[in-house]
Amino acid sequence: MAEIAIKGVAKRFGGFTALHQVDLTISDQEFMVLLGASGCGKTTLLRIVAGLETPSQGEVWIGGRRVDHLPPRDRGIAMVFQNYAVFPHLTVFENIAFGLRMKKLPQADVERRVTRTAELMHIEQLLKRYSGQLSGGQRQRVAVARALAMEPDVILMDEPLSNLDALLRLEMRAELKGVLAASKTTTIYVTHDQVEAMSLADRIAVMHQGRIVQAASPVEVYRNPAARFVGSFIGNPPMNFIPATKAANGDWTVAGLTLPGPKSDRQRIEFAIRPEDVDAGSEGLHATVRVIEPLGPHTLVTCDVEGGLFRAILDSNAGVQVGDHLRLAPKPDRIRWFDPETTNALLAKVLNRP
Amino acid sequence: MSAVAEVPVAAVADARKAGDWLLIATAILLCVWVLLPIYLLIVNALSSPGEVTAFPKRFFPSFDFGSLSFFIEFAGVARALWNSVLVASLTMVLAIGFGAPAGYALSRFDFPGKETFRFLVLMTRAFPLPLLALPLAVMFIRTGLDDTAIGLALVHTTLALPFAVLITFSLFSGIPVELEEAAWTLGCTRWQAFRKVILPLALPGIAASAVFAFTISWNEVFAAAVLTIENRTLTAFLLQSLGESPLYLKFAGGAALVVPALIFIFAVRKYLFAMWGIANR
Numbered sequence: 001m002a003e004i005a006i007k008g009v010a011k012r013f014g015g016f017t018a019l020h021q022v023d024l025t026i027s028d029q030e031f032m033v034l035l036g037a038s039g040c041g042k043t044t045l046l047r048i049v050a051g052l053e054t055p056s057q058g059e060v061w062i063g064g065r066r067v068d069h070l071p072p073r074d075r076g077i078a079m080v081f082q083n084y085a086v087f088p089h090l091t092v093f094e095n096i097a098f099g100l101r102m103k104k105l106p107q108a109d110v111e112r113r114v115t116r117t118a119e120l121m122h123i124e125q126l127l128k129r130y131s132g133q134l135s136g137g138q139r140q141r142v143a144v145a146r147a148l149a150m151e152p153d154v155i156l157m158d159e160p161l162s163n164l165d166a167l168l169r170l171e172m173r174a175e176l177k178g179v180l181a182a183s184k185t186t187t188i189y190v191t192h193d194q195v196e197a198m199s200l201a202d203r204i205a206v207m208h209q210g211r212i213v214q215a216a217s218p219v220e221v222y223r224n225p226a227a228r229f230v231g232s233f234i235g236n237p238p239m240n241f242i243p244a245t246k247a248a249n250g251d252w253t254v255a256g257l258t259l260p261g262p263k264s265d266r267q268r269i270e271f272a273i274r275p276e277d278v279d280a281g282s283e284g285l286h287a288t289v290r291v292i293e294p295l296g297p298h299t300l301v302t303c304d305v306e307g308g309l310f311r312a313i314l315d316s317n318a319g320v321q322v323g324d325h326l327r328l329a330p331k332p333d334r335i336r337w338f339d340p341e342t343t344n345a346l347l348a349k350v351l352n353r354p
Numbered sequence: 355m356s357a358v359a360e361v362p363v364a365a366v367a368d369a370r371k372a373g374d375w376l377l378i379a380t381a382i383l384l385c386v387w388v389l390l391p392i393y394l395l396i397v398n399a400l401s402s403p404g405e406v407t408a409f410p411k412r413f414f415p416s417f418d419f420g421s422l423s424f425f426i427e428f429a430g431v432a433r434a435l436w437n438s439v440l441v442a443s444l445t446m447v448l449a450i451g452f453g454a455p456a457g458y459a460l461s462r463f464d465f466p467g468k469e470t471f472r473f474l475v476l477m478t479r480a481f482p483l484p485l486l487a488l489p490l491a492v493m494f495i496r497t498g499l500d501d502t503a504i505g506l507a508l509v510h511t512t513l514a515l516p517f518a519v520l521i522t523f524s525l526f527s528g529i530p531v532e533l534e535e536a537a538w539t540l541g542c543t544r545w546q547a548f549r550k551v552i553l554p555l556a557l558p559g560i561a562a563s564a565v566f567a568f569t570i571s572w573n574e575v576f577a578a579a580v581l582t583i584e585n586r587t588l589t590a591f592l593l594q595s596l597g598e599s600p601l602y603l604k605f606a607g608g609a610a611l612v613v614p615a616l617i618f619i620f621a622v623r624k625y626l627f628a629m630w631g632i633a634n635r
Contacts (some may be wrong), residue, residue, distance in 0.1 A: 052535050071540040085536035089554045098550075102541030150540065 002076065002153030002186045003028050004049065009058030011044050011210075018044045019210045021058070031180065031187045032215075035197040036207035039231070039308040042190045043158055045207070049188060050079050050097075050156050063153055073102075078147035079156040082163065084139040086131040092118075092128040092142050099150045109136065113149050119143040120179060138170045148183055148225060155180065157189045161196065173199060194234050198222070207232050225336065226269065228343040237275050237300065237311040241338070242285070244271040252337075255285040255306045259330075261337050262346040270338040275300070276313040277334035280320070284329030287312070289320050303328070390613065399609035403602040426605035435610075437503060441587055445509035445514055446564045446573035448630060452511070453518025454560055458548075460519070460615075461526035462534075470525075475542035483513075484630045487580040494581060501582050508579045514567035521566065521625060526552070562622035569618045573611075590629035 004026040010020040019041045026032045034042040047053040051072035060068040067075045078099070087095050093114055100110045118124040121141040131139060134218045136347045147155055150292065160176075177200050180187050191197055191344055197204050198218045200287060203217040206229070214226035225231035231239035244252040244261065245268055252261040254271040262268070276298075278284070287303035287310060294300075300319055305328075312328055320326065337346040397420060398406050400415035425431060445450035459465075460472060490509060491500065499505030529552055578590035586594065592607045599607075 050535075050539060050577075052538070068495075071543070073541045073543070077539060079539040081532045081536060083530060083532055085530065085532035087533060087536075087551055089551075094439065099538070099540035102546070146536075146540070 003061075004154060004186060004188070005059075005061040006045070007059040007061070007163065008061065008121040009035055009045070009055045011041070011048060011053065011132055012056045012278065017210055019048075019055075020327075022210075022212055023216060024205055029184050031177075031185055031189065031200060031202040033197040033201035033204045034190045034207055035204050036192065036196060038179075038192060040207040041205045041210040042192075046156050046158055046188055046190045049154075050077055051075050055072075063211050077156055078150040078152040078154070080143045080147050080160045080329050082159040084136075086134070086139050086142050086146075088131045090130075090328065091127065092123060092129050092134070094129075095142055096127075096146045097130070098146065103299050112135055113151075117145040117149040120148065123286075136164055137172065137294050139288065140164060140172060144179070148179070151183075152185060154186045154188070155183075157187065160189075162191070162193070169196075176200070194236070206233065208233070223334075224345070227273075228272070228338045228345075231272055231336065231338070235274060239272045239274055239336070240305075240310045240312075242271045242306055242308065243271050243340075244312070244337070257285055259335065261335070264339070264346060266339065266341075268340060272336040273330045273334060273337055275311045277331045278312045278314075278328040279331070280312075280314055280318055280326050281329045282327055284327040285310070287326045287328050289324045289326060291321060292322060292327055297348040300325075392616070395605060395612060398602065398605035403600070406602040406605060419509045420469050421602045422609070425610065427482050428603075430586075430591060430595070431588075434586050434588045435545075437582075437585050438588040440503045441507045441510060442568045442571040444503060447512040448507060448511040449514040449518040449567035450522075450560060450564045453515050453563070454522045456519045456522075457522025458526050458552075460523045462512040462531065472520075475519050478512060480517055483576050487577055490577070491580050500632055501585050503579070503585060505625050506578060506585075506587065507571070509573035509581065510574055511567075513574060513577075514570040517570070518563050520566055521563040522556070522560060525556050525563070525625070529555050558623050562625035565618045565622045566625075572618075573615055 002135075006022055006024045006025075009019060009022045010017070022041075022045060024032075034045060036042045044053060048055050048271075049062075050070075051067070051070060055068055055185070058068070062075055062077070063200055072079075073186055082302075086092075087098065090098065096114045096117060097110050100113055105113075108159045114127070115124065118127055119142055123138060123145060124247075126134065126138060127144070131142070134142065140163075142161070163174060173196060189200060194271055201218050203215055204218055204221050206213045208227075208229045214221055216224075216232050220234060221230060222234055225234070225239070228241065242254050244254045246259050246264075246266070246353075247253045250260060250263045251270065252271065253259075258269070261271070285305050287305045289301055289303050290300060290309075291302040293302075297316065298313050298317050299318060299320070301312045301314050303312060303326065312326075314320065338344065339346050365472065397411065397415045400417050400419070401412075402418035402420055403417060405416060405418070406421075411621040455477075460468065493591065494505050499508070519601050532549050533551050533555075537551045539546070541551060575589040575593055578587045579593055580591055588611060592611065596604050
């Protein structure tokens, strides 16, 4: 049982603030992904939980125990590093056994646990080799096996797949998900790859400039971004944003279209829609086609809407040409609104929620 | 068109060929510059006394060990050799004992004045030893450190320490900090992680830097000559006594000094290159 609670954790490096007052609770056996661009503080937060970095303020609790003053070895964690950190002077067997030997387990137990985790990670035929004789993917497996062999309450992973090639990454991703679910540990996983985050996470915490912008399930993060940044960061291509001006209370004019939206005192807010949530038809936003990219199952169309770029994913058979004028009708339940100053999402009246 | 193009191509090829020849010639010249004296030294040390002064020289020595064995049995040589080994060993222990922790600290911790410290470490080599030797001799006589192995070893340590610090610094910097962090998360204290992970990986390099410190002390003559009287090291002893010796003995003594140092440096060349940032692998 290991719930992780991060309470008001901040980290400053000299004059630079890497983390501002982060609060996050991760429940037992949950798979939490910290997602963000490089420099957003996600790795710093992970290292604070691991005990490799001390927070400037705030508390870290693991399994109901305050740990922020404890060294890494007393926190009940295991960590997988981006460059694997497989000890080059030890065999694969001794690498996996390293933590168990530090716990002074009897030799029979060590052998049993090493063999079991090696089988789990499909590296049982590599146990006598050294790190220099392994491929990147195999080293990755050794690093994960070494962490799992500890049977920790919490596994921390710092971009563990980012050094693998694309195909191997896909394979390891599915395997990791299965192995970690079976091990019943609480996992914090740091990545900048949104597809990885989506596919692995129970919950994603999207980080930006040292803050957690939104922590929610992958679908929620995708469908209902809490802030403009989340919509523009997640999704490939990302969300489209168009300025909206007030028509009446609760009604907004967007590229010549009047749509029901949130009640707000502001005169201008932002309308947002995902590229796949528009249909080409006889009514909707006025768009001029600039670029057409056929992608097989569908076609990515880049248009001009109100002088800004707008990307739409249309059916492959839509038959659009460069220069065409289209009317793109947004699906009403998929429209989102953002406050341009706070950048937070504005809740529309009632009808928009799925 | 093609004629215009051909001329520069040919000219470039010529220039490149000339450059290659210049490189080869320079390399040969430098090799001769370094190797010829060593060759002559060894040939003469391994020749009988009569052959040393004879002309023309034989290309291969006659492997006459007369001069060398006479030199070894010469009164005081064994004692001087022992002193040299003792002082060099003490220097080695002191230089690594102080240098390796400093190198580790430089590679792993950020502290104010780190760059200045690295610069100052190197600056200690900028003071000419003759300038320091006399005040040191006076101080050593006052404290009773004069004419002792430990006193001389202290001076040699100040000479060897900058290299020990810089070699171990580059050594520890080459070991990813994640290895250490992984050991911490797997249950190690800082010291255990150092002993179980960093030390095994750094050991060959530390040994190399120890051998280098040994060689610096082994070769050092000025401080040894000034600060010792009875307990002369081999270099100081040779400086003093070989001046009046016949030529063949000078060669034997020179070879006895140079050859061990050469072997040591050859053994650790990889790590010295690493210190100077030259890739050798």
